[in-house]
Amino acid sequence: MTGSTDNKPLHFNLFNNGSGHHEASWRLPGSYPTANLDVEYFEKMAQLAESVMFDSVFLADHVSLDGASRRPSGRIDPLTLLTAVARATSRIGLIATASTSYNDPFNVARRFASLDLISGGRVGWNIVTTPGDASARNFGLDSQPSHFERYQRAEEFVSVAEKLWDSWEDDAVIADPEAGVWADESKIHTIDHRGRFFSVRGPLNLPRSPQGHPVLVQAGSSDDGKEFAARHAEAVFTAQHTLADGQAFYADLKRRIKLAGRDPDGVKILPGIVPVIGSTEAEAAALDARLDELILAESGRDRLAKQLSLDPARLPLDEPLPDDLPTEDDIEGDKSRFTLIVELALREKLTVRELVGRLGSGRGHRTFAGTPEQVADMIEQWAREGAADGFNIMPATLPSGFELFVEHVVPILRSRGLIRTKYEGTTLREHYGLPRPRSQYAAARAASAE
């Protein structure tokens, strides 16, 4: 596998969740248990990722608190945090999660346009519908809307946001003091949207941003999620355990994109990988084992029960999952996470304790303990064999795991031509090789003038 010459650079994203993606990473000696609350830490990690030409950094989000006693909890608002990161960096993309279920499209469209402007065109929006009753209860509801309903709302939400981002044509601002003309109002459009979920007149109260609109990112892998991605996404984060699963997902999604009438190359598929790096295989395995020992099985079991819509009492730690599980159709929360968990448990015949350990070591993503060479081999194999356009790097431990990745894995990737050696463009859209979208209103005007 080493030294292949017909590679092209892949896309790399750092998913920074604070103290690491293994849920026990904060308990290791030398860890940083309150990293999730430290703006300077996020700035420094983004600078490190930028120093090795990563495409982007990414922040996930929740709008509720799910038990703070046993692991680092609390999240700075992602767009707010990435605004600080934007001013501490100059090239790297900045992908923030925001919910379509618990926001208004005007506010979300405006905030992303604001950060796109501030960052010089580096922002991406990870579009989530936010599963869970706990979130719904912070926004006036007693329980979450159904999975289907949330995706219906997301569909309309994105369409409204796109209209708002297009509402100023690119050349609307004139700013001519002598003539006393600041903007050409014939190039600023109300959107007059009236739909099932939203009525929004527009226009947005900001000129069109450097990227036209943020890069649209999506991460759910349910059928609804994949259809949504096929219609809207420009990058997709996904959790795939095995090469075969990754290949199947990749082929399926690219097919759906084509069926939706879009260019499959215009959507970058980025599986998550959770590297546990050692200078020898034995060292990596020892770190992996040490991390798993530090998992607090009871609190992991409680979380698992929620994900499976079961009473925790039905999940004794040293027995397999019960036979009478719900099906994906019964789940109104995160359907793809549910299926991934159940398939993992059945495929590998895991007890609840073992399953909690596997999930705790990377929350369903591909965990990989090995030497830097082995990590690079895995990356190359997945890319060459049709499972990935790039990777969402989710180090088991942070900051140490990413520092090791930069120091030891990146040079190998570079020698194999698998990571860029300089930024060609300045925007996230350019890093991904995506076109800048034209304003739909400018396009309509051009069409009517023909």
Next chain:
Amino acid sequence: MTGSTDNKPLHFNLFNNGSGHHEASWRLPGSYPTANLDVEYFEKMAQLAESVMFDSVFLADHVSLDGASRRPSGRIDPLTLLTAVARATSRIGLIATASTSYNDPFNVARRFASLDLISGGRVGWNIVTTPGDASARNFGLDSQPSHFERYQRAEEFVSVAEKLWDSWEDDAVIADPEAGVWADESKIHTIDHRGRFFSVRGPLNLPRSPQGHPVLVQAGSSDDGKEFAARHAEAVFTAQHTLADGQAFYADLKRRIKLAGRDPDGVKILPGIVPVIGSTEAEAAALDARLDELILAESGRDRLAKQLSLDPARLPLDEPLPDDLPTEDDIEGDKSRFTLIVELALREKLTVRELVGRLGSGRGHRTFAGTPEQVADMIEQWAREGAADGFNIMPATLPSGFELFVEHVVPILRSRGLIRTKYEGTTLREHYGLPRPRSQYAAARAASAE
């Protein structure tokens, strides 16, 4: 007036709206017509304000676009922009406007807590109810809720936000890796709010921020607004044309604060002043006149018509306001701005054109053209004679007007003991001399333990 010795430092805020508070300032030679869209410009102006120990910088907001053709338009989301400013400064307070009518309390509470954390305790929230049908139409409504209704919602909104900010006690985070305990959940509280406008379970998904909660700022001067301020505000921005008006407002509000059972010294009253500075009186008057010449009367008249709820055709430029004006009770938009405008026109017997000129030169705030000495005299007089605890500085031209203020007015203020010479504290709350609020849940726990 010069050289008084029994002064104490006043509070100063820079209200940065981009290219200046005189509406024609962007048309002057050497102006910066797209300042409103430049993050580095806002950072530099905040650094300048910090260099002379201002308490804070402030950003207003609208959530609609009100005609972009004739003056700089479009606003970067204030909290997003102030996050960048936070990382470019270290001491100055950061006051962002956010609407209680077109947001959810969970999102707003979280974003302010996020910036309070990022800035080390420097954030303030200018609470607005957002008048105008144009805004309502961007959020699913056909017209604005009534003034009364908006204030009812604001009241409940702030109460929910305060509960969320209090939902983690200050010592809830333990972060003990060896024990595997990250937080003491007995010190993290659901808020279980169920009210007329909102149902929010909580807790917030962030620990309590450095200031406990942001400094609460209010700016409406209607009866509803003043009552709201008396109950909640810790600083008040206000537009007062004359010393007598300023004194009456100051006395009235301090009285209402006392009646509401709060300490009048715990609420800082900061009238807006729009300085037009010249090295001689004649130079200041010439700049003032030049600015007024550059006003575009027709576009000002259109805006005036909206503020008065009249058809623009009823406002010929060279006639006085019509006799059959609506009353403040009829206005559902900005009641205090309506009354201020009408009183100004009647008191000074202005034609519509003259009125548009006066409003364009500072939107109803106290405009003052003079030498640095005269500006300092006015500031000292208002403070000594019971009209102000400090000032909201709204330079007619920006950046030039603020640069002149810093270079020429601040040294005079300093020589008179009217502005601090160093920051004593690190938080906005400390700059204002306000106590850090205790979590209501911690207080309840302490009370029940007695």
